[in-house]
Amino acid sequence: MNGSVKAFYKTKNLINGFKQHPTITSINFKNFNSKLNLCDNPIEARQLFDKLPQKSSPLYNLMMRYYTQNQQPYQALQLFAEMLTSTKYQPDNFTFPLVFKVCGDLSLIKTGKMVHCRVVYSGYVWNEYVQNSLIAMYMSCGEVEVGRKVFERMLGKTLVSWNTMISGYFSNGRAKDALMVFDRMIDEGVGIDRATVVSVLPACASLKDLQRGRLVHELVERKGIGNSVFVRNSLVDMYAKCGCIGEAKAVFDEMVERDVVSWTAMMGGYVLNGDARSALALCLAMQLEGIRPNSVTVATLLSACISSSDLNRGKCLHGWIIRSKLESDIIVETSLIDLYTKCNRVDLSLRLFTKTSKQRIGPWNAIITGLVHNKLAIKAVEMFKQMLVEMMEPNGVTLMSLLPAYADLADLSMAKNIHSYLVKIGLCPRTEISTNLIDIYSKCGSLESAHEVFKEIPIQEKDIITWSTIIAGHGMHGHGEVAISFFDQMVQAGIRPNDVTFTSALQACSHAGLVDEGLRLFKTMVVDHQETPRTDHYSCIIDLVGRAGRLKEAYELIKAMPLKPNHAVWGALLGACVIHQNVEIGEEAAKILFEVEPDNTGNYILMSKLYATVGRWEDAEKVRIIIRDKGLRKIPGCSSV
DNA sequence: ATAGGGTTAG
Structure with missing residues (x-):
């Protein structure tokens, strides 16, 4: 009796398949899931899956999830492909999110788009989980606009959809x-x-x-x-x-429970706000609470040493790093290279660099940045070439730190080389890169090339730095009028000049001797743009007015300054006095300069020259004696002046 | 059962 009932159901199940019997399916599901959890490795799990007497889409999903959780994403995709080719086990609303996650993690945009088509065809495209995972996939593949489209077309946007958009925009550098x-x-x-x-x-x-x-x-x-x-x-x-x-x-203090991230974030905050001591003190407190620093913590502490130029403490930390076996961590290695270059110990950096694995971009960027920082432009370029030889692909950071080296070298043929490379890899025109090229070409003296690059940047993408650079480029070669016309164009394009732009423009006027233009600009800056002039603005103006021979006016301007005039301001005045042979004001300027920078022999030389040009030989001789004494004591290269 | 999540460096 009992047996015949069982037999009846067995037959019925066989006829209808499992799909019609959710209870039996879910038993299978739970059963397989718990067995998977006991597996030691993916191979064992796969054998279990293959031995299943009756498969179903949910079981496929389980197996795929197992693969993704055990770092075998391609195996998961393989299973997905099997599902697609089979007629029995079609992917469902649980399958697609899994697949999109894999595509996102591996940046498989082409696969992702194909599966997207498939999902439209299957009708699951209206499922909220499917849609949200689609957005996430496009965002992690860098296809921000496509992700946005999916989001905008969603009828039932959920909290998750919004959150995905926010984090997606941010991780693609679009915080705004x-x-x-x-x-x-x-x-x-x-x-x-x-x-x-x-x-x-x-x-x-x-x-x-x-x-x-x-x-x-x-x-x-x-x-x-x-x-x-x-x-x-x-x-x-x-x-x-x-x-x-x-x-x-x-x-931070209010927190009941703090983890290593809390402490690290707090330390990073101190470093950012220029308080390296507090950051280092926090490290001690953290360890007293029994929290072990991780590699990020160590990198943060190293940056604290850099910002306080504390090489010794950095070396102590290095020792601790070695004892804690953290030295081969990529983040730590990069920070150590950074530490030594910023403390002008390129030798130690290079020694570390030769030991690192050259597979990651971090150390390459750190060493190139360090070489440029230490004005070793040729070495930086060599290192960059080495990087290409070792098949390491440079990124935006690499090039942004490398390009200033080319500006230092001021070698036109090298500039053209790197320019064509940038075009080839598709990084030019791009605003930040192009701006660097403008600077490089300007410093090479090729304003035409600088202008070519400038023209290629679309008007709406020219930012304040681009404009300031082209203005400074023309200014440094005495093309004051052109520089000012760029300044006017910038204002017309609706970009508000900042203090840097004004410095470039004022310097341009000063180099070209455009007195009235400069004064007009200075007035615009203060009155129209309500910019508080800094001392370097004043030194431009003083230089400008002084060179034009309006020394009294220049002197009055200094006296009316709301800020304490620095050496550059007085130096500009003294220089002008020498040109126009004005001893009276020159002495005033020199008196202050001798006080504020007693070791700058340049000031003494200027003053002695001034005395000599007006025939006050005795005074000139007196100053010359001071120069000789100072020169012997302080500045080795002084005799060459 | 499924989708979205923090700290560093470059």
Whole structure:
């Protein structure tokens, strides 16, 4: 009797298949899942899967998830391909998110797009999980616009969709867009959760948007989601990066539970705010609480040593790093190379560099940056060529740190070489890169080439730095009028000049002797743009007015300065006095210069020259004696002047 | 059962 019932059901199952019997399917599912969890390796898991008497889409999904969780993403894709070719086991709303995650992680954009087509065809494209994973995939492949399209077309946007957009924009370097999404989210009353907070706060931090950051903090407290280490860590980081070290510390102190990230973020905050000592002190406190520093912590501590130029402490840390077996960590290696180059010990950096694995870009970038920093331009270029020989692909960071070396070299044929390389790899025209090229060509003396590069940048992408560079380039070669016309064009293009632009423009006037133009510019700067002039602006103006022979006016300008005039300002005046043989004002300037920079023999030389040109030989001789004494004592190259 | 999440360096 009992047996015949069982037999009946068995037959029925065989006829209908498992799909019609959710209870039996779910038993199989749970059973297989728990068996998978006991597997030691993917091979064993696969054997288990192959032995299943009856497969189904959910079981395929389980096996694929096992693969992705055990770092075998390609095996997961292989299974997905099997599903597609089979007629029995079609991918479903659980399969596609898995596949999109793999495509995103591996940046398999072509595969991803193909699967996207398939998902449209299958109809699962309306599933929210599928849509959200699609957005995430496009974002991690750098296809921001496609991701945005999927998002905009979604009818049932969920909190996850919004969060994905925010973190996607941010990780693609578009912090502003991330914040715009956040604003829209608030406007439309979507609400926020912990994931929103940890996605939006880094964007606030990178833009130093304290106002928005505070708003997020307020929302966190109001919603009561501040009881998470993640959330609090990102708050600490945001306040620190916005320069509010006090508030960062307050959030940090309030925390009941702190992990290594909390401590590291706090240390990084101190370093950023120029307080290396507090950062190092925090390291001790952290260890007293029983938290071990990780490689990021160590990198942060090393940057504290760099910012305080504390080579000795850096060396101590290096010792500790070796004892803790952290020395082969890529982040730590990179930071150590950075430490030694910034402390002018290129020898030690190179020794470390030869030991690192050359497979990662970090150490290459660090050593090239370091060589450029130490004005070893030729070595930097050689290192770059070595990098190409070793089949390492440079990125934007590499080139941005390398290009200033070419400006130092001021070698036109080398400049043309790197320019054509940049075009070949598709990095030119691109604003930051092109701006560097403009600087390089200007310093090589080839203003035509600089102008060519400048013209290639679309008008809306020319930023304040681009304009300032082309202005400075023309200024340094005495083409004051052209420089000023660029300045006017910039203003017309709707870009607000900043203090750097004004410095370039004023220097251009000064080199070309455009007195009235310079004064007009200075007035525009103060009155129209409400820019507070800095001492280097004043030194340009003084130089300009002084060279024109209007020495009294220059002297009056200095006396009326709201800031304390520095050596450059007085030096400009003294230089002008020499040209126009004005001893009276020259002596005033020299008196102060001898006080503020007693070791600069240049000032004494100028003064002695001034006395000599007006025939005051005795005074000239007196100053010459001082030069000789100082020269012998202090500056070895002095006799050559 | 599935989708989104923090700290460093370059």
